[in-house]
Amino acid sequence: MRPDSPRPTTSGPDSGPEPPFPIRLSGPVIKGFGRGSKELGIPTANIPADDENLSSILPADLNVGVYYGVVALDPATSTTTTNVAASSTAPRILPAVLSIGYNPFYRNERRSVEIHILPPLSSSPSGTTENPAADNPRDDSETTSAKVKFNKLPDFYGATLNLLMLGYIRPEYDYVSLEALVEDIRVDCEVARRSLMRSAYRVYLGEEEDSTGTEQEQEQIQREKAWLRRF
Numbered sequence: 001m002r003p004d005s006p007r008p009t010t011s012g013p014d015s016g017p018e019p020p021f022p023i024r025l026s027g028p029v030i031k032g033f034g035r036g037s038k039e040l041g042i043p044t045a046n047i048p049a050d051d052e053n054l055s056s057i058l059p060a061d062l063n064v065g066v067y068y069g070v071v072a073l074d075p076a077t078s079t080t081t082t083n084v085a086a087s088s089t090a091p092r093i094l095p096a097v098l099s100i101g102y103n104p105f106y107r108n109e110r111r112s113v114e115i116h117i118l119p120p121l122s123s124s125p126s127g128t129t130e131n132p133a134a135d136n137p138r139d140d141s142e143t144t145s146a147k148v149k150f151n152k153l154p155d156f157y158g159a160t161l162n163l164l165m166l167g168y169i170r171p172e173y174d175y176v177s178l179e180a181l182v183e184d185i186r187v188d189c190e191v192a193r194r195s196l197m198r199s200a201y202r203v204y205l206g207e208e209e210d211s212t213g214t215e216q217e218q219e220q221i222q223r224e225k226a227w228l229r230r231f
Helices: 051-057 178-196 199-205 215-228
Strands: 023-028 045-047 065-073 093-101 112-117 128-130 147-149 160-170
Touching: 023 045, 023 051, 045 160, 065 178, 065 199, 065 215, 093 160, 093 178, 093 199, 147 178, 160 178, 160 199, 160 215, 178 199, 199 215
Parallel strands: none
Antiparallel strands: 023 160, 045 112, 065 093, 065 160, 093 112, 128 147
């Protein structure tokens, strides 16, 4: 079960990703368990996660759990609108939060990689709360509760997705209710967003250049961004 202690607002050192990050994952977007949008209201992009393939890419000591990073979609295979898949010159890099594991709440028997693509850091964050009472001011019921609204993109099954994992947020937990799971995912989205807003991570989104790292570090960041956009 999830511990009751408060969650940190960011994850990973302020100086930037440290080993084993960044980690590259790539693959076509496939249909998952079908629960992300329907039951949780959290659209996810799933990529193949057969254990043999993942084991050859991921470090042996990498834990199952929740991570954050950045993604790019191949405009040639994506049916999303151009402002999501690409800019006028190159595939657009977007922030993301993802889980790698078995989701104890649903007792999954096979490992999955489920990616929730966040809106650009300059936009409203994913996982904001809406109060139904605001839309229905006559409803004075004490049972009316806030609804969490997550970022939603058009379906892009079959599109090639490149993912660069930049940091670890938390391990997998079981939950006493669906609402508790959704609330923790909401916090995951905010932790990922705040973590990526730091200058040493924001550079991977291509929104600004890194002027603080060494020449070697800056060259490595450029290589990672070039890989993200290479389809």
